[in-house]
Each structure stands twice: as C-alpha cells, then as structure tokens.
Amino acid sequence: MRWTLKPKPEPNKVAELSAALQVEPVLATLLLQRGIETFEEARDFFRPDLSKLHDPLLMKDMHKAVERIEKAIANEENILVYGDYDVDGTTSVALVSSFLKSFYPQVSTYIPDRYDEGYGISYKGIDFADDNDFNLIIALDCGIKAIDKVKYASEKNIDFIICDHHRPGEHIPPAVAVLDPKREDCEYPYKELCGCGVGFKLVQALAHRRGLTIDDLFLYLDLVVTAIAADIVPITGENRILAYYGLKVINSNPRPGIKAILQQLNKSSFTITDVVFIIAPRINAAGRMKHGNHAVALLSETNIDLATDYAREIEIFNSDRKDADKQITLEALEQIKELKEEGKKTTVVYNENWHKGVIGIVASRLTETYYRPTLVFTRSGDKLAASARSVKGFDVYNALEECAGLIEQFGGHKYAAGLTLLEKDYDAFKAEFERVVSSTIDPALLTPELRIDSELDFNDITPRFYRILKQFAPFGPGNLNPVFMTAEVKDTGAGRCVGEDKSHLRLVVKQDHSRPVTGIGFGLGEKETIACSGDYFKIAYSINENEWNGNISLQLKIKDIKP
Structure with a gap:
C-alpha cells in the first residue's frame, strides 16, 4: 500500500476551531479536512437536522x-x-x-x-x-x-x-x-x-x-x-x-x-x-x-x-449466494493465472456458466486481489453480460464510454457499471478496454492507496476522544472513518497470528511513553515478521470498540504496518 498523509490544515485554523469547539487539535484537523471551518458548520455536522433537507x-x-x-x-x-x-x-x-x-x-x-x-x-x-x-x-x-x-x-x-x-x-x-x-x-x-x-x-x-x-x-x-x-x-x-x-x-x-x-x-x-x-x-x-x-x-x-x-x-438465498460467489471467485482467480497477463492494466475474465447474480461481487473481489479495473463476464441469453468494478481514482464508466462501439448497452457509476455485448465482439472489446485503460490511467492508481488523516499519539486515545470521534459517523464515501498513523511503535511481546488459518494479526503495542493499546489486523498475518521482531515500526489504523463477554474496550483496527 501507498501511505498518503492528507495535507495539514493551516495551524491558526486548527487552533481557532479547536478553541471554539473545546476539542483536541487532532479532532479540529479532521473537521477542517472535511471542509468544516466554523462552529455553526460543526454543529450542523454533529447534529444533522431533517429540517435542513432541500425543498x-x-x-x-x-x-x-x-x-x-x-x-x-x-x-x-x-x-x-x-x-x-x-x-x-x-x-x-x-x-x-x-x-x-x-x-x-x-x-x-x-x-x-x-x-x-x-x-x-x-x-x-x-x-x-x-x-x-x-x-x-x-x-x-x-x-x-x-x-x-x-x-x-x-x-x-x-x-x-x-x-x-x-x-x-x-x-x-x-x-x-x-x-x-x-x-x-x-x-x-x-x-x-x-x-x-x-x-x-x-x-x-x-x-x-x-x-x-x-x-x-x-x-x-x-x-x-x-x-x-x-x-x-x-x-x-x-x-x-x-x-x-x-x-x-x-x-x-x-x-x-x-x-x-x-x-x-x-x-x-x-x-x-x-x-x-x-x-x-x-x-x-x-x-x-x-x-x-x-x-x-x-x-x-x-x-x-x-x-x-x-x-x-x-437467508437461504444469501447462503446460496455466498457459495456461488466463493466458487466463482476461485475459478476466476485460476483463469487469471492461466491467462498469464501480468503486464496488463485490466482484469477481464469470462465463463458462460458463471451465475449472473454474483459476478458483481466476484468483480469486487478480483479488484481487491489484483487492484486493476475489472470486468467479469457470463452468458445472458444470446449475449454476454458483465459487471465492472474500478480502482480508486479511475472512472470505469468513462472508459466503457470510449468502448461504446463494441457494447450493446451499458450504465452505472464511476466505480461500478454493467454492460452487455455480442459474443463475437468479446475479444475486440477486451483488447479495446485494455487499450483505453492503459492509455488513460495514472500508473500510481494501480497500487492501493491508504489515505491517512492525521498522526496520533497513543496517549491521545481516551474515552472522551473516542466519544467525539463516534459522532463523525455515519461513515462512508466523502466522510470515511478516520485513519491515523503512529510511528515509533513496539510490540509488548503479546503479538501473535490468530484465526483458524492464522491469517489475522493481534497485537498489544505501545510507544516508549504510552500505555499499551490492543489492535487487530484482519488479513495482516504476513506482517508478523515486522511487528513481532522487537524492532520499532509504524502503524496505520482506525479506532473502534471491541465488545467481548459484555465488556467494551477501545481497540485499533489495523490497516497496515511498515518497518
């Protein structure tokens, strides 16, 4: 992952908003990054009001x-x-x-x-x-x-x-x-x-x-x-x-x-x-x-x-969906290996027997794995149908528009779309889609980016801090759950891989001057060599609550670890 630290707002603006709201500077920073600069704007953000809906x-x-x-x-x-x-x-x-x-x-x-x-x-x-x-x-x-x-x-x-x-x-x-x-x-x-x-x-x-x-x-x-x-x-x-x-x-x-x-x-x-x-x-x-x-x-x-x-x-439909999704994803990954198209900027796969209802989910999973604009095709009557998914920053809808001459029908958004085409046009479309994406995508977009809102000291993670942070919710595009970065972190000796296949990483970490903090990194088992070696490392994470046996405690949801 590429770690990108968001630009810091002007220090005087941070100080003014921090004083006006009586919150820590890091919370004022998060608000300013979201375009919230005044007490009134912060009030509207933290206290959404149905009367503010447009006519x-x-x-x-x-x-x-x-x-x-x-x-x-x-x-x-x-x-x-x-x-x-x-x-x-x-x-x-x-x-x-x-x-x-x-x-x-x-x-x-x-x-x-x-x-x-x-x-x-x-x-x-x-x-x-x-x-x-x-x-x-x-x-x-x-x-x-x-x-x-x-x-x-x-x-x-x-x-x-x-x-x-x-x-x-x-x-x-x-x-x-x-x-x-x-x-x-x-x-x-x-x-x-x-x-x-x-x-x-x-x-x-x-x-x-x-x-x-x-x-x-x-x-x-x-x-x-x-x-x-x-x-x-x-x-x-x-x-x-x-x-x-x-x-x-x-x-x-x-x-x-x-x-x-x-x-x-x-x-x-x-x-x-x-x-x-x-x-x-x-x-x-x-x-x-x-x-x-x-x-x-x-x-x-x-x-x-x-x-x-x-x-x-x-619930039965959902269980069937999970089974189909899992099987088709495995088949698609196998097909990608066989195609040996490592140098390509796109991922395009097709099997006439794949279930049309889950190809969108499979496209999302392939995008997560290979981080390329992705199309998953299956047969739909006498045509081929596909779901498209994109990487952050690349407009797949615009790319499909460039290929419109080979498409029967398409629609959607910047990051997700659907289309149909004639089977005779599949190979030509696949080549054209690769050409369009290769010639227009910034190569940096093919490496996942982790946008970090702010650096944070572990001692700043207090119940009051989290109480205010929770009020930033509901989270989603345009208001993502804040991601923090802390450097000079060490494992306390309790770090280990967990889960049935040991693919997750559970850590208890601290800075030299801080109390220990517990964190969990899902799918980060391979980072154990960095985190549990006794050396210092840096960590990117969001903060959430962990409920276990009726007890609630704050924990880090670890996004990535670097030496």
Whole structure:
C-alpha cells in the first residue's frame, strides 16, 4: 500500500476551531479536512437536522410528477411502481408503493427478472402494465436512458415518471417527468442522492401536497439508509442527514422486514457498517439468486410473523449466494493465472456458466486481489453480460464510454457499471478496454492507496476522544472513518497470528511513553515478521470498540504496518 498523509490544515485554523469547539487539535484537523471551518458548520455536522433537507420542488420536473400522480388518483387510474432488482431499486419500490398505498389502493409493484429481462425498464414490464390496465408507471433507480422503452409505452397510452440518479445520456427520455439530480438542466442543490433518495424526494413532495410533514415520513428512513449504504453514495449533505436518522429508525423501530433480518443477530445496536454487511447483502440476495419480488415483499410486509418467514427464505438465498460467489471467485482467480497477463492494466475474465447474480461481487473481489479495473463476464441469453468494478481514482464508466462501439448497452457509476455485448465482439472489446485503460490511467492508481488523516499519539486515545470521534459517523464515501498513523511503535511481546488459518494479526503495542493499546489486523498475518521482531515500526489504523463477554474496550483496527 501507498501511505498518503492528507495535507495539514493551516495551524491558526486548527487552533481557532479547536478553541471554539473545546476539542483536541487532532479532532479540529479532521473537521477542517472535511471542509468544516466554523462552529455553526460543526454543529450542523454533529447534529444533522431533517429540517435542513432541500425543498423537493427544487428538483426539475417535480411539479409535473406530483401533478400526474394526483391526476391518476383523482381519475382512479392503476399505478405501477417499477424498480431495479438490487437494494437501491427494491427499497425504492417498497418506499414509494408503501407510501402511496397508505392513502390509495390501486397501486402495484413490478421488479424485472434479472435473467429474463435484465437491468432497467423492459418491454416485458411495459406489456405487463398494458395487459393489466396500468396507465402510469413510476420507475425508480432506472430509466434515465430508456428512450425507446418510454416511446413504446406512450404508444400504449402509458405514462412514465422516471426517478433515477444515474448519469443521463445525450437525450432525456420523453416521459411525463424525469427526476434526476444529475440532469444538466436540474438545479437541485444536492447531486449525490441514490435512487431511493430520489424516490424519497418524490414522496416528500407528495406528502407536502397532502399536508403531511417530514415527521410523518420518519418511518420510511430505514429504507433510505439501507439504499444509501448499499449503493455506496457519498455520506455528505442530504445523504448524511437521511442516513443519520435512518439509523435511528433501524435502532429504535425498524419495519418488520428489517427487524426480521436483525433479530437473527446477537447485537443491541447497529451502525451503517452493519447495514452494508448484514442487511444489504440479504436484500440483494433475493434478486441475485431468485427474484427481487421477494425483497419487496419482505420490505413492505407489516406483519412480523410473515416478515420472519420471508427473512428465513432470504437467508437461504444469501447462503446460496455466498457459495456461488466463493466458487466463482476461485475459478476466476485460476483463469487469471492461466491467462498469464501480468503486464496488463485490466482484469477481464469470462465463463458462460458463471451465475449472473454474483459476478458483481466476484468483480469486487478480483479488484481487491489484483487492484486493476475489472470486468467479469457470463452468458445472458444470446449475449454476454458483465459487471465492472474500478480502482480508486479511475472512472470505469468513462472508459466503457470510449468502448461504446463494441457494447450493446451499458450504465452505472464511476466505480461500478454493467454492460452487455455480442459474443463475437468479446475479444475486440477486451483488447479495446485494455487499450483505453492503459492509455488513460495514472500508473500510481494501480497500487492501493491508504489515505491517512492525521498522526496520533497513543496517549491521545481516551474515552472522551473516542466519544467525539463516534459522532463523525455515519461513515462512508466523502466522510470515511478516520485513519491515523503512529510511528515509533513496539510490540509488548503479546503479538501473535490468530484465526483458524492464522491469517489475522493481534497485537498489544505501545510507544516508549504510552500505555499499551490492543489492535487487530484482519488479513495482516504476513506482517508478523515486522511487528513481532522487537524492532520499532509504524502503524496505520482506525479506532473502534471491541465488545467481548459484555465488556467494551477501545481497540485499533489495523490497516497496515511498515518497518
């Protein structure tokens, strides 16, 4: 890993903010690095406030969307709430459909089949709407590029409202309303909402029309935080406010579906990390292994007994997903060894039998292993489908755009995308993708970077320090859990490799003048020779709480160790 120490803010600014907030200089430094320079900005950061959410009517086409939904209700039209099969899509569908159903019964939901219909709006979904007398489709977390599909629907007298957060193409679909803060002609102040976040803004606008307040929408925020966490959008601005209060709902009064997932765990409180690694994979597993409808049913259910049954079913899907993911990752790693493409700047693998539902996870694992922009292909009908993942700092979406002549369809974000192409174009695409990446990527980006917020003395790690540090949460892109570095560290003699395969490293370390501190480095077993040799070393880490036998203590979560 490359260790990069973030630039230090101006000393006078650190001193001023430290004095104003009565906190240690290192905490003031962390705030300044996040663009927080005044007492008032710090107050807003530490005390997120739902009243600070932007007016949803600032979003382009929001008036039109609200008017069309109100017209549908007045005319007793059937409304179809349509969404993608991943976490962002299924939470969006559960959110908008549940809200509408609270005062209007003629609402149904539709999730496309990952394998039969693929990503986004499908002709099959439009035909379903036509066959079942739906005059209005509200599309969530998809649709921003569905120009032909929207035209096809209009020929059948079906209107579309699109709520998306992906980057638009050159043209906007001819829908009744297209809500997407990334539209160039949209002046909405916050651009980084997830799909469920855009759906929430629609609900907020509808609620306002009906005389409801933000307090009436509080119970939906467990869905919004789940989507924010799963979709890896920045935890800044509105996302931070929505995530903060969404976690409050999860920890106090979650909907039965989320409660049913969490009650299988022996934990009393849940962080955004738990949402990422516990709740989101289970919701995703439904669409990956079976059908996204199972996730919507779980998230919309109001009866805890039924929700518990759904959660048990989804637990089986998740177990199957883990097995498939593990097996395909092993096969992909073996294929990479056989290809012997060490000099390449990309990783591209293909097997027609790989499960389409887990290739995104496998792409992430390969990116972690080889640290290259990565594509994992499988067969999907008469085409090949791939999931793309990138390394920090490299825009894989832009790279795919450069290869558009060889791609049938693609969409996504800077670091994650999906695409389909014809099998005859696979080899040419693979070569072109390698050419584009090789010619545009900064070679330094091919070595993982560990960004360090600040140096820290072990004696500064006190309960009060950690109490304030905890208030920087929820963590995520744009507000990552702070990473510290301490030099001149020595093992006290208690350091050892732990775990079934001895791949983890447990240390008790100290500086010459400090008390001992315990740390755990997952996957850092090979660093034992550096840490346990008796020599001084430097250590990079975040700080967290360790709960063991009812006792809670502070520990270092070790990121890396260097001589």
